Amino acid sequence: xxxxxxxxxxxxxxxxxxxxxxxxxxxxxxxxxxxxxxxxxxxxxxxxxxxxxxxxxxxxxxxxxxxxxxxxxxxxxxxxxxxxxxxxxxxxxxxxxxxxxxxxxxxxxxxxxxxxxxxxxxxxxxxxxxxxxxxxxxxxxx
Amino acid sequence: xxxxxxxxxxxxxxxxxxxxxxxxxxxxxxxxxxxxxxxxxxxxxxxxxxxxxxxxxxxxxxxxxxxxxxxxxxxxxxxxxxxxxxxxxxxxxxxxxxxxxxxxxxxxxxxxxxxxxxxxxxxxxxxxxxxxxxxxxxxxxxxxxxxxxxxxxxxxxxxxxxxxxxxxxxxxxxxxxxxxxxxxxxxxxxxxxxxxxxxxxxxxxxxxxxxxxxxxxxxxxxxxxxxxxxxxxxxxxxxxxxxxxxxxxxxxxxxxxxxxxxxxxxxxxxxxxxxxxxxxxxxxxxxxxxxxxxxxxxxxxxxxxxxxxxxxxxxxxxxxxxxxxxxxxxxxxxxxxxxxxxxxxxxxxxxxxxxxxxxxxxxxxxxxxxxxxxxxxxxxxxxxxxxxxxxxxxxxxxxxxxxxxxxxxxxxxxxxxxxxxxxxxxxxxxxxx
Numbered sequence: 001x002x003x004x005x006x007x008x009x010x011x012x013x014x015x016x017x018x019x020x021x022x023x024x025x026x027x028x029x030x031x032x033x034x035x036x037x038x039x040x041x042x043x044x045x046x047x048x049x050x051x052x053x054x055x056x057x058x059x060x061x062x063x064x065x066x067x068x069x070x071x072x073x074x075x076x077x078x079x080x081x082x083x084x085x086x087x088x089x090x091x092x093x094x095x096x097x098x099x100x101x102x103x104x105x106x107x108x109x110x111x112x113x114x115x116x117x118x119x120x121x122x123x124x125x126x127x128x129x130x131x132x133x134x135x136x137x138x139x140x141x142x
Numbered sequence: 143x144x145x146x147x148x149x150x151x152x153x154x155x156x157x158x159x160x161x162x163x164x165x166x167x168x169x170x171x172x173x174x175x176x177x178x179x180x181x182x183x184x185x186x187x188x189x190x191x192x193x194x195x196x197x198x199x200x201x202x203x204x205x206x207x208x209x210x211x212x213x214x215x216x217x218x219x220x221x222x223x224x225x226x227x228x229x230x231x232x233x234x235x236x237x238x239x240x241x242x243x244x245x246x247x248x249x250x251x252x253x254x255x256x257x258x259x260x261x262x263x264x265x266x267x268x269x270x271x272x273x274x275x276x277x278x279x280x281x282x283x284x285x286x287x288x289x290x291x292x293x294x295x296x297x298x299x300x301x302x303x304x305x306x307x308x309x310x311x312x313x314x315x316x317x318x319x320x321x322x323x324x325x326x327x328x329x330x331x332x333x334x335x336x337x338x339x340x341x342x343x344x345x346x347x348x349x350x351x352x353x354x355x356x357x358x359x360x361x362x363x364x365x366x367x368x369x370x371x372x373x374x375x376x377x378x379x380x381x382x383x384x385x386x387x388x389x390x391x392x393x394x395x396x397x398x399x400x401x402x403x404x405x406x407x408x409x410x411x412x413x414x415x416x417x418x419x420x421x422x423x424x425x426x427x428x429x430x431x432x433x434x435x436x437x438x439x440x441x442x443x444x445x446x447x448x449x450x451x452x453x454x455x456x457x458x459x460x461x462x463x464x465x466x467x468x469x470x471x472x473x474x475x476x477x478x479x480x481x482x483x484x485x486x487x488x489x490x491x492x493x494x495x496x497x498x499x500x501x502x503x504x505x506x507x508x509x510x511x512x513x514x515x516x517x518x519x520x521x522x523x524x525x526x527x528x529x530x531x532x533x534x535x536x537x538x539x540x541x542x543x544x545x546x547x548x549x550x551x552x553x554x555x556x557x558x559x560x561x562x563x564x565x566x567x568x569x570x571x572x573x574x575x
Contacts, residue, residue: 006525068525
């Protein structure tokens with residue numbers, strides 16, 4: 001399991017650059033990022049090297065922030081890699097709220113971050129099925 | 143229950159009405175004799191001072207409006223020579239020429255008495271430390287409260303508006319027991335207190351006396367809960383005298399209008415007909431003791447209703463309901479009257495929603511559009527789009543059922559809506575009409 005930082009952003013010029021600048025100035029490194037957007041607002045989701053500090057810094061800068069539990073999985077970087085994982089989740093009736101992928105450091109693997117409805121059940125299923133997920137520490141230090 | 147002037151505040155109705163009639167006759171005689179603009183209006187209406195024989199005859203007199211004050215700018219409606227005028231206050235004049243009001247020595251004394259009554263009604267005593275965060279200057283809020291607070295011999299901190307962090311420091315260091323400011327500023331102070339890491343329990347604050355803008359019953363609950371105080375509504379307007387025209391008692395069931403100095407009526411703002419007690423309409427006030435600027439049947443533009451039932455507090459003076467809104471704050475959207483206070487009430491009924499909001503009215507094609515901007519607090523925020531959209535939909539639904547007109551809800555970042563240290567700006571109307 002890992003901590004994702006979620007930030008509410010108004011759909012307004014300069015908001016994303018502001019949030020990344022605030023993090024950059026504080027020496028926070030963004031490992032992975034995804035944005036969900038609607039016509040009015042967006043939600044920035046990031047994996048950073050120090051989530052607790054990033055949370056505090058963003059809050060002090062008057063952003064609306066929350067910490068969300070997500071799970072990062074190592075997926076084979078080859079055709080059908082993600083499909084294999086998703087099929088197993090579907091078989092186990094696991095609901096996915098959202099996911100985003102990023103490249104890992106190893107050449108053969110991609111990393112996928114999942115936000116699921118039932119975190120505990122997902123963890124157990126992954127263990128049973130032998131799906132490799134990455135522990136928190138490893139992820140932040142990528 | 144404590145009173146500042148029990149004899150006047152609890153005067154039996156009959157006696158009170160005798161006093162009112164005597165003072166009304168005198169006032170009408172004075173304006174007719176000394177203020178040409180009043181004489182002209184009364185002559186036009188065919189009314190002479192001697193036609194005022196009962197309180198009901200008040201209805202024969204013409205109304206006075208803000209425009210009359212502007213037309214006679216600056217001192218044209220004064221009934222005393224300037225040598226007798228000891229104070230001048232004025233509105234900011236943002237919507238046109240400023241309106242100017244004047245006070246004789248006796249007017250200032252009466253105003254101080256009324257404010258002393260008001261502060262006492264809200265539980266303040268000589269042991270109180272009153273922090274007065276209303277603006278000092280041309281605005282009547284600051285000095286009006288100040289004189290009343292000195293009258294009851296409380297310790298006054300004339301902090302005036304602005305510099306919120308210093309306000310809170312003073313509150314903590316000087317042991318402020320009562321705060322006076324606009325209700326929106328009180329909530330803003332709470333936000334800054336949180337940023338500073340100061341809890342209400344760190345303060346001695348027990349009550350707030352809030353006014354100068356309409357605020358809802360829900361806003362009162364919010365302030366009382368957040369600041370852990372009693373919040374009292376005070377009413378006044380510079381054209382009449384300033385703050386102290388009416389004040390809530392401990393029952394918080396309407397504001398007692400100081401009827402030994404003011405006559406109150408409710409009219410239909412369109413037909414100008416006088417309405418029965420209990421009906422909602424525009425408040426009209428006549429001053430019956432003022433010397434420098436007596437005002438006959440002033441149209442306040444404030445919408446409320448009157449309740450003559452005797453209050454549990456023992457005061458006999460009529461109560462006006464908390465002001466619902468101002469007829470000039472009201473926005474008409476597709477023919478429906480919408481008041482910012484209604485929007486505020488809806489928002490405060492949704493858990494986690496902060497009462498910081500902005501109404502933006504626009505016109506697309508021939509259709510009015512209402513957008514309500516609502517700040518997303520941490521409590522409301524979700525990392526899932528679906529949940530935030532659901533929240534927006536809930537607010538929109540509640541809004542539509544309360545306002546009778548559909549509004550687009552726009553979620554905005556916290557603290558992005560401008561905070562005010564005086565009267566809050568709640569509406570931006572972009573229609574060119």
